[in-house]
Amino acid sequence: xxxxxxxxxxxxxxxxxxxxxxxxxxxxxxxxxxxxxxxxxxxxxxxxxxxxxxxxxxxxxxxxxxxxxxxxxxxxxxxxxxxxxxxxxxxxxxxxxxxxxxxxxxxxxxxxxxxxxxxxxxxxxxxxxxxxxxxxxxxxxxxxxxxxxxxxxxxxxxxxxxxxxxxxxxxxxxxxxxxxxxxxxxxxxxxxxxxxxxxxxxxxxxxxxxxxxxxxx
Numbered sequence: 001x002x003x004x005x006x007x008x009x010x011x012x013x014x015x016x017x018x019x020x021x022x023x024x025x026x027x028x029x030x031x032x033x034x035x036x037x038x039x040x041x042x043x044x045x046x047x048x049x050x051x052x053x054x055x056x057x058x059x060x061x062x063x064x065x066x067x068x069x070x071x072x073x074x075x076x077x078x079x080x081x082x083x084x085x086x087x088x089x090x091x092x093x094x095x096x097x098x099x100x101x102x103x104x105x106x107x108x109x110x111x112x113x114x115x116x117x118x119x120x121x122x123x124x125x126x127x128x129x130x131x132x133x134x135x136x137x138x139x140x141x142x143x144x145x146x147x148x149x150x151x152x153x154x155x156x157x158x159x160x161x162x163x164x165x166x167x168x169x170x171x172x173x174x175x176x177x178x179x180x181x182x183x184x185x186x187x188x189x190x191x192x193x194x195x196x197x198x199x200x201x202x203x204x205x206x207x208x209x210x211x212x213x214x215x216x217x
Contacts, residue, residue: 029191045114
């Protein structure tokens, strides 16, 4: 069920005309779009930024101007794809003349905090630094979050608290170590958002034991 969850969910929504369903299986926390965007933002501190990261941010509603500049950013993404653009540095991205139509994005990239690769900080300091990076890009975005996104953001805040507690066993680490550890911890979380009560339940075989059904398939 974990492996095929997204396929099952997509087909059920299509066949059932968006009737509420509940799928018992969760997905990897890093696969949640709002969390994927957060991790991509943190990776902007790298010297070179892969184009797929830039493309994700251009299409994401979870950063500053994601709704306001949606059309301009989609056009910019398409233009850069046609040019077969490779890696960017952050400065190359900011000073690219083609980004002029995305002034909100450009201004937020300008205030994005960077760090030296060898710089050492405690996990508590890194957690604060990661929060500052996310704030600089306006995460989690300008529109109101739905229930699932709100729950994901709350889970992310809990994750940063857990990460900070590594200070008890690891006094100092560099940026690469800190970010890798945070991503590793996020990937280990099986995220299952709370849903409305639904008469339609999609369960793993063991979870059906002892449950009454009006119908089953």
